[in-house]
Amino acid sequence: MLYMERLQNYQSDPMLLDAVNTVLNECGIDGVSSLEDQSNLDLVNAIKCIQDTSRVLLSKGFSFNTFITTLMPDMDGFIRWPQNTYTIRATDGTRIVNQAGYIVKPDDGFSAKFDGPFEIEGIFILPFSSIPIPVFDYLVLRAAEVMNDRWISSDVVQVAIDKHIQEAWLNFRQWWIDDDNTSMMESGAVQAITGRT
Incomplete structure (x- = not known):
């Protein structure tokens, strides 16, 4: 679907x-x-x-499709991996991976919980x-x-x-x-x- x-x-x-x-x-x-x-x-x-x-x-990644943006966690503290991107990385250097559609921090025990906003730089899929x-x-x-x-x-x-x-x-x-x-x-x-x- x-x-x-x-x-x-x-x-x-x-x-x-x-x-x-x-x-x-x-x-x-x-x-x-x-x-x-x-x-x-x-x-x-x-x-x-x-x-x-x-x-x-x-x-x-080019200037027209590479942006820095802030993602917000949901009510449970999870942040979904953006589907409209080719790739993302944390601007603060935190290592992140996509696990089951959520952003996970492998260096933090594969934690998927976030306390607040999380800034990323992404290469976005554009029309x-x-x-x-x-x-x-x-x-x-x-x-x-x-x-x-x-x-x-x-x-x-x-x-x-x-x-x-x-x-x-x-x-x-x-x-x-x-x-x-x-x-x-x-x-x-x-x-x-x-x-x-």
Whole structure:
């Protein structure tokens, strides 16, 4: 049931249809007008390739999907492991693991009890509409490459995809450089040096 809920949430993203159609078109397959027809194997395969590629690429963590947030324990003192993350870590250095869907502290006798708020840094799963366009474009073309590799196996299609991936990679790399420079310039140390703190 949980998988189906995640799939529905994933499919409700308005950018997913664009992503699927790009993957299909790159592979020489006609696009679709909706994501409803789960009997369409091309559609299902495209979605699977997009999901897999998203996980591989976005789980690395970027400025747009890495956040610090505070989790609150429930009435019994337990904190559920956030389902919308690739990974999390405690900001205070506490070692944590996911055990049965709850945050557990192995260095504290595998205690799952928390007395108060618990701050984490997480790499979060975001809808495509929240992903910068250069990242989205690169991700979708990589998904097309995966689809061709898994199911189409066309050298002609791969040549076209490779050309588009090279262009998308340049845009993605430039975005990444610009984003890193912005992030670096916003750091406390740089702000202090430039007198903007």
